Amino acid sequence: MQRGFLIDMDGVIYRGRELITGADRFINQLIDREIPFLFLTNNSQRTRRDVAVRLQRMGIRAEEQHVFTCSMATARFLAKQKPAGTAYVIGEGGLLNALHQNGYSVVDHDPDYVVVGEGRTLTMEMIDNAVRMILGGAKLVATNPDVNCPTPQGMRPGCGAIVAMLEAATGVKAFSVGKPSPVMMRAARKQLGLRAEETTMIGDTLETDILGAVQLGYRAILVLSGGAQREDLTHYAYRPDRVIDSIADLIDSDELMVKPALSARAC
Numbered sequence: 001m002q003r004g005f006l007i008d009m010d011g012v013i014y015r016g017r018e019l020i021t022g023a024d025r026f027i028n029q030l031i032d033r034e035i036p037f038l039f040l041t042n043n044s045q046r047t048r049r050d051v052a053v054r055l056q057r058m059g060i061r062a063e064e065q066h067v068f069t070c071s072m073a074t075a076r077f078l079a080k081q082k083p084a085g086t087a088y089v090i091g092e093g094g095l096l097n098a099l100h101q102n103g104y105s106v107v108d109h110d111p112d113y114v115v116v117g118e119g120r121t122l123t124m125e126m127i128d129n130a131v132r133m134i135l136g137g138a139k140l141v142a143t144n145p146d147v148n149c150p151t152p153q154g155m156r157p158g159c160g161a162i163v164a165m166l167e168a169a170t171g172v173k174a175f176s177v178g179k180p181s182p183v184m185m186r187a188a189r190k191q192l193g194l195r196a197e198e199t200t201m202i203g204d205t206l207e208t209d210i211l212g213a214v215q216l217g218y219r220a221i222l223v224l225s226g227g228a229q230r231e232d233l234t235h236y237a238y239r240p241d242r243v244i245d246s247i248a249d250l251i252d253s254d255e256l257m258v259k260p261a262l263s264a265r266a267c
Helices: 023-032 048-057 070-081 093-101 124-135 159-170 182-192 206-216 230-235
Strands: 004-007 037-041 067-069 086-090 113-116 139-142 148-151 154-157 199-203 219-223 242-244
Touching: 004 182, 037 048, 037 182, 048 067, 048 093, 067 070, 067 182, 070 093, 070 113, 070 139, 070 182, 086 093, 086 124, 113 124, 113 159, 124 159, 139 159, 182 199, 182 206, 199 206, 206 219
Parallel strands: 004 037, 004 199, 037 067, 086 113, 113 139, 199 219, 219 242
Antiparallel strands: 148 154
16 A cells, blocks of 8 residues: 655754754655655745745755645635635735645736735735625635734744634634645645555644544654653543654654555455
C-alpha cells in the first residue's frame, strides 16, 4: 500500500526561526524514498513560493510543489463555487495571489465574497467596508479558523479573531476553508493522489491537524514539539494514532515503510 504525508510546519518542522532537530533528515528520507508529501499551512499571508524559500533557508529540501496553503484551498474552493467571481479581501499577498491564479478579481464594491485571511495592515475602514458588503449580500469566507498567530514577538490576532468581529457585527456565520475543514484536508490528499487510508497527518495541534485527520480517516501523528502537551489528550474525545516527542522520532521508522495492500476478504 502506498503511503504519503501531510505535514504541518510551525511546531513540527520549526519553532519560530529555529529548525527542529531532525526535521531536515526526515524530509530528506521522504524525498530520497519518493514518498509523496505536502507541507500544510493555515497561514494565508505567504505564497507557496515564499513558504518554500523560507524552508530552504532553514536547510529543508522544499520546492513549491511541496507546499499547500489555506489560501490555495480557499481560492480553489471559490473557483468551483462561482467561477470568475469577485472578492473583497482582508489579507495579504499569498491570498491575493491565489485568488488571481484561480480566476478571481479583487474588488472594493459589490463583491460576491468577503474573504478574510491574516493581515498586518488591517484597518477599521476595511472592517467597516466588509460589514457593509456582508449585510449587502456578500458571502463571508475565512481562510482558516485560527484566532491567533505565533510571531517572534509573541502572539497576534489571526484570521479567526478578525472573522469573529465580522460575525458579531453582521450576525452572519463565516465558512472556513483551512484546517481542520475537510475542504482543505481532502484537497491536499487528492493533490498527492492518495486514498484516505494511505494518508498520514503530522501535526502539533489537536484542534486543527489531528481533528481534521481523525474526521477524514487519515492516520494522525501528534508531535509534542509545538503547542500540544501529552496531558492535553485527556480533554478530547478523539485521539491521534501515535504521539511522539518530535518529527525526529520518525527517521528510519516503520512509518516510512510501504506495506503491501491486504487482499479483500468476505465479512
